[in-house]
Amino acid sequence: MDAKEHKAHRPRQSGVKKDKKTKKQKKIEDKNPKAFAPLSGRKAEKLARRKQELIQKKLHAPLVDRTPVEPPPTVVAVVGPPQTGKSTLIKSLVKRYTKHNLTEINGPITVVSGKKRRITFIECANDMNCMIDIAKITDLVLLLIDASFGFEMETFEFLNILQVHGFPKIMGVLTHLDKFKNNKTLKSTKKRLKHRFWTEIYQGAKLFYLSGIINGRYPNQEIQNLSRFISVMKFRPLIWRNTHPYLVADRIEDLTDPEEVRMNPICDRTVTLYGYLRGTNMKPNMKVHIPGAGDQYLADISILPDPCPLPDKARKSLSEKQKLIYAPMSDVGGVMYDKDAVYINIPGNFTKTDDNEGYWK
Numbered sequence: 212m213d214a215k216e217h218k219a220h221r222p223r224q225s226g227v228k229k230d231k232k233t234k235k236q237k238k239i240e241d242k243n244p245k246a247f248a249p250l251s252g253r254k255a256e257k258l259a260r261r262k263q264e265l266i267q268k269k270l271h272a273p274l275v276d277r278t279p280v281e282p283p284p285t286v287v288a289v290v291g292p293p294q295t296g297k298s299t300l301i302k303s304l305v306k307r308y309t310k311h312n313l314t315e316i317n318g319p320i321t322v323v324s325g326k327k328r329r330i331t332f333i334e335c336a337n338d339m340n341c342m343i344d345i346a347k348i349t350d351l352v353l354l355l356i357d358a359s360f361g362f363e364m365e366t367f368e369f370l371n372i373l374q375v376h377g378f379p380k381i382m383g384v385l386t387h388l389d390k391f392k393n394n395k396t397l398k399s400t401k402k403r404l405k406h407r408f409w410t411e412i413y414q415g416a417k418l419f420y421l422s423g424i425i426n427g428r429y430p431n432q433e434i435q436n437l438s439r440f441i442s443v444m445k446f447r448p449l450i451w452r453n454t455h456p457y458l459v460a461d462r463i464e465d466l467t468d469p470e471e472v473r474m475n476p477i478c479d480r481t482v483t484l485y486g487y488l489r490g491t492n493m494k495p496n497m498k499v500h501i502p503g504a505g506d507q508y509l510a511d512i513s514i515l516p517d518p519c520p521l522p523d524k525a526r527k528s529l530s531e532k533q534k535l536i537y538a539p540m541s542d543v544g545g546v547m548y549d550k551d552a553v554y555i556n557i558p559g560n561f562t563k564t565d566d567n568e569g570y571w572k
């Protein structure tokens with residue numbers, strides 16, 4: 212007997228089910244096997260490496276981040292051989308963040324760089340002791356390299372020193388690029404130095420190029436790019452750092468009686484050090500190491516108001532007024548706190564009059 216052929220259902224012309232797709236149709240639409248296949252071998256390799264990295268990351272126990280809710284300023288050290296442009300770079304960055312023209316750089320300079328971040332810039336002098344001290348406290352190193360000269364011995368020495376207490380973040384900065392007149396040489400030098408830098412740090416480490424000087428500072432656009440990188444940079448907690456309390460003194464006050472010093476210049480001094488406490492808790496009567504002065508006992512610790520506070524939470528953007536700078540050793544910064552007094556520095560436009568009679572206006 213012939214099987215009777217049934218009439219197929221008519222597709223729905225209206226209602227919710229009109230647009231409903233069959234399971235088979237859906238499957239075809241959901242997955243296009245060709246769409247996810249890597250086009251090139253290189254891309255396939257990259258994807259495989261990334262997958263492996265993610266798997267490895269899961270295997271590591273996460274590091275404990277002990278930074279408080281309002282963290283102390285990030286320490287950015289500017290390191291490099293003499294005459295590579297360290298002071299020029301700090302001046303350019305401070306100008307970019309605070310609109311402040313620094314004439315000289317003495318000691319650490321703290322600036323507010325964003326709604327949630329402050330940065331302390333420190334220039335590292337070209338001597339071994341300074342490099343060792345800086346290596347212990349810095350969160351980010353801006354490693355300056357004079358491109359017209361190339362890498363110098365000090366740079367490699369510094370990189371070795373850095374490995375002792377946990378490697379901080381490093382960014383290379385090539386300066387003196389305007390000294391190359393030939394474009395081809397410039398390009399090949401950049402490439403050569405970049406690969407040398409990568410061999411020392413890691414493949415793909417960030418290297419910035421500063422292409423010359425305008426009005427005593429580096430070009431605005433390049434500094435802006437660099438400052439943005441610094442502002443959004445994330446830092447891995449370093450174990451040695453967050454298990455030891457340390458303080459970067461941004462102001463020093465000698466409380467010893469001047470008469471006593473006059474009588475005996477090498478008498479024991481009483482000194483107050485001001486600065487942000489980092490790492491972990493510090494207690495009175497602790498023994499501390501002061502570079503250059505040996506191990507000493509703390510007589511007292513007191514908490515002072517923040518001389519360079521973060522902007523108000525309510526404000527959305529960082530207005531000009533809130534762009535703060537605090538650098539007591541370079542003699543800038545509005546408010547200075549002492550144990551028993553507050554000093555307010557009122558910036559004025561003090562320029563000598565033309566008649567040279569000693570009046571200031």
Ligand SMILES: Nc1nc2c(ncn2[C@@H]2O[C@H](COP(=O)(O)OP(=O)(O)OP(=O)(O)O)[C@@H](O)[C@H]2O)c(=O)[nH]1
Pocket residue numbers: 291292293294295296297298299300337386387388389390421422423424427
């Ligand atoms: N042509 C050129 N000159 C530069 C560049 N960067 C810095 N200079 C000049 O190099 C000189 C030294 O710059 P500084 O910023 O004082 O260098 P420094 O590393 O702080 O020097 P020290 O404090 O002596 O170690 C200055 O006269 C700068 O104008 C650059 O990219 N191109």
